[in-house]
Amino acid sequence: MSGAAARTEIQAPRLQVERVTELHEDDLSALCEATNAAILDGGGFGWVNPPGQQALERYFRGVMLVPERELFVGRADGVITGCAQLVRQPRNNEAQSFAASIMHAFVAPFARGNGLARLMMLRMEDRARALNYRVLNLDVRETQEAAITLYESLGYERWGVHPHYARVRGQTVRGFFYMKTLRKGAAEAPGFGDHTLPS
Numbered sequence: 001m002s003g004a005a006a007r008t009e010i011q012a013p014r015l016q017v018e019r020v021t022e023l024h025e026d027d028l029s030a031l032c033e034a035t036n037a038a039i040l041d042g043g044g045f046g047w048v049n050p051p052g053q054q055a056l057e058r059y060f061r062g063v064m065l066v067p068e069r070e071l072f073v074g075r076a077d078g079v080i081t082g083c084a085q086l087v088r089q090p091r092n093n094e095a096q097s098f099a100a101s102i103m104h105a106f107v108a109p110f111a112r113g114n115g116l117a118r119l120m121m122l123r124m125e126d127r128a129r130a131l132n133y134r135v136l137n138l139d140v141r142e143t144q145e146a147a148i149t150l151y152e153s154l155g156y157e158r159w160g161v162h163p164h165y166a167r168v169r170g171q172t173v174r175g176f177f178y179m180k181t182l183r184k185g186a187a188e189a190p191g192f193g194d195h196t197l198p199s
Helices: 025-040 053-063 116-130 145-153
Strands: 015-020 069-076 079-088 099-107 135-141 157-168 171-181
Touching (some): 015 116, 025 079, 025 099
Antiparallel strands (some): 015 069, 069 079, 157 171
16 A cells, blocks of 8 residues: 555544524533633633532523524534624613624534634634624733734734733733724724614
8 A cells, every 4th residue: 555545534524603592402512621621731711620510501501592692602513612702782781882792612622723713703703793793802811822822813903911810720821901892993984883783
């Protein structure tokens, strides 16, 4: 057998990002597994120690009940390996109704390096534009170097540093705050602050 014939081709996984309003048991289980792996890897999901399967299931079911939150999941070959949330301002915050936030974005460590995180970010930006948002905000631990590189490559501008952002395993970690304008001249544009509520 020749060397060329002996080599096996490794195909890149098929990537997909979708906004979900319900999670079936298999998807919920895969999402919790990915979340658990991200927490153990220091993924900055808020938890430092995994809270357990039941707590994660309750958390994600709760996310989908909050009107201001939209859950996006990333799939590799059909299996959920990451997620993120697009968060709108509550109705009583008219002054900041032009802006939305991206929160709790992660890809499980076993599924990184194939472009899924970038695809999730781009899909959420598309959704924010479709809802007529002008600005996206996000924040991240300083230890999440790959995420920082991704955000900056997508045009997010760092505007602030929180010196006491988080405590992780006895260490104080700084947080970086980013924003991105989705339209040029966003603050001066006619109808600034007007956005379409999701259906």
